[in-house]
Amino acid sequence: MGLLLALFSLFLAFAVVNPVQAADTGSLTVQMRDQKTGKAIAGGNLVVYQVAKLDSGKKYQYTSDFTKMSQDIAGMSQSEIMTANFARSLANYVSTKSLSAQTTNIPSSGDASISLESNAVYLVVQTTSAAGYEKINPFCLVLPYKIDGQTVNNIVAQPKDTQKTPSNNTPSVPSSPRSSKKKVSSKPPTGSTVPTLPQTPRLPQTGQLNWPIPLLALAGLTLFVWGWAEQKKGER
Template identity: 30%
Template sequence: MKSIDLRHRLAAVLLAVCLVVCCTLPAFATSANIVLGRLGSLHVRLYDTHNDVPLRGGELTLYQVATVKRTNGNLYFDYTGDFAGCGVVLGDLSDSTLADQLVKYLPVVPAIAAQQDVNEEGYADITKLPQGLYLVVQTEASHGYEAIKPFLVSIPMPDGDNWIYDVDATPKVGATIPETPDIPDTPDVPVTPPDTPDTPDTPDFPEQPDTPDTPVSPDSPDNPVSPGNPDNPVSPENPDNPVSPSNPDKPVLPQTGQLNWPVPVLACSGVLLFAAGWVLNRQGKKEN
């Protein structure tokens, strides 16, 4: 019983080791039918199946990630200089995340394996490609569409016991971009305004005629002082000028130049004299 359990455990360990080796080494089919060194080609078609139209325009760029090598009858991928040391394990090549990981390791100026424009039918054909693993990136999007996601393709590609050297690929296209309506060009504004029409000449005004002579004011007839009373002198004489015309027969006393100021002075003096006499009279009565 112990020997049987030991053999089962040993078999399990060997199987685990084989799985680890297969996962750590870049996976590639092992076949003696491959012709190493034979050039291949890649034919990519960009087609919108939803709208049933090909994608026109754009550009595809290929970067060689690894070359194909064979050791002891086993084929494997060997990273090129641009991707050496990236640490990405090349397992299932259909995994889209592998391409995204490798894009991050692209240097600023990577070595380009090939570039090809997409024609009006949506095709891009790249020929004379050395065997290896390629990263395909759409560096210029097609008209009206977003760029496709990067993908990996192997040249040649295993097909059972055979190898396909001319590989066809139909990746999923990106989302459409709504077209922006063209804005009409703004008409050019003239730098200078059109010529202003000439101002018509001002017609000549006739010369101002001479002002006729103003007739001299006719002489005024002699104006008497009072036309209504031609015989009335300015100040009629008053013969025998009485002082009071209303009483011509009663004479008036002539003015003598009499003044009124002595009256209050004399009155005050009398009061003072009366007061002095009254005081003196009182004093005399007291002495008696």
């Protein structure tokens, strides 16, 4: 009986410690919605690159794929990393190279989720858009994301999805060579801001606090020693 009690106490101690270790992973859920109607948009994909990781000095350092970037990420704050200009420079960089990345397709629900390693910086781009829609602007994500004194590892992003401008199907004959070279872009102008992340942060609320962990672990160890001593006493 004493041995069973000791083993149960030891299991309890490890069960309490494990949730803290799980904080090394996070997730990103991108909700694709029509900017005007709010309806879910299925189709297309998302490509996620790990750009940098946190080193022992609590500074971000580029991964091997991004070491040739000219901008020093170690001195950048969270808000500086998540600017539109930095995301565009990263997107231009990856467009000319074949780099490792995670790719996920947008399902019928319009919500695409992907598991990510924490303590890292990511670039999210779209190489294939849904039918009838423009590609979303690239954006950067920092995990964990710090907001209002909290660190959030599970992020929900809601980028702006805009429909493509319908093209004029009426055939036209250019009146001169000069007019045939004149082109009008149907794409809307690129904005200077990125989606605010997280717009709807979702972090499972377990109610678990960190300070009881060492106390419970010590209690489990004490009960283990007590159970072992009682077992030895019974054998005598």
